């Protein structure tokens with residue numbers, strides 16, 4: 001890169017990749033949306049989110065803090081169109097490569113199934129791991145239309161690896177999924193109304209987590225008034241200020257990975273992409 005050029009295909013403020021620092025973050029995109037059941041287009045999410053990342057200042061006014069953390073953008077993984085399980089395996093091995101370099105992954109989706117590989121790789125390294133999952137949906141189906149690997153089963157596959165699960169912003173689930181939650185001891189739920197009405201209880205819960213944390217954010221957790229271009233838009237979602245409060249609470253914790261998935265748009269300047277980019281930018285500002 002020359003002094004007066006920039007790379008719009010890399011996340012804004014990302015560092016050059018020739019000298020990799022340990023304990024940094026590494027962005028990878030997963031341009032995959034083959035199991036999408038409603039609004040497709042998440043395969044272009046990584047492109048539009050990166051493009052939207054250039055809309056922010058290095059100084060984050062919301063938190064009165066400069067974005068000083070070192071992070072890299074390693075581009076997109078080679079997905080296998082039409083094959084979710086194979087794509088998940090490639091994501092898992094790519095995240096393993098990052099972890100071998102002591103770099104924590106940030107994944108831009110792509111459909112939510114991208115999280116499966118990342119969580120499996122991270123789970124291998126941490127005997128105790130809490131997955132904090134922001135989503136309108138539980139994604140706890142054992143199978144979805146006969147498929148074990150799908151955007152709708154991702155948290156079931158994650159939970160099967162033995163992680164504790166915290167689901168925030170939930171407002172859509174099947175009776176089977178509710179029964180599964182009730183039959184387990186380590187899935188904690190804060191439905192959307194609980195977040196709106198009792199944010200202090202959620203903050204208290206988050207700051208008392210004492211395991212490493214993987215944070216998975218489906219963009220449909222945000223109200224579709226602000227982030228309409230997702231795979232399964234669901235009314236009654238969170239506001240940006242609530243997401244900011246959640247990330248701020250987690251800034252005191254050991255967060256070892258992040259994904260921001262399901263942005264489904266093919267338009268530069270897309271509002272869902274802007275919100276997704278802002279979430280990643282806030283995360284990088286607060287969590288080092």
Ligand SMILES: [Mn+2]
Nearest residue numbers: 136137218220
């Ligand atoms: Mn969802």
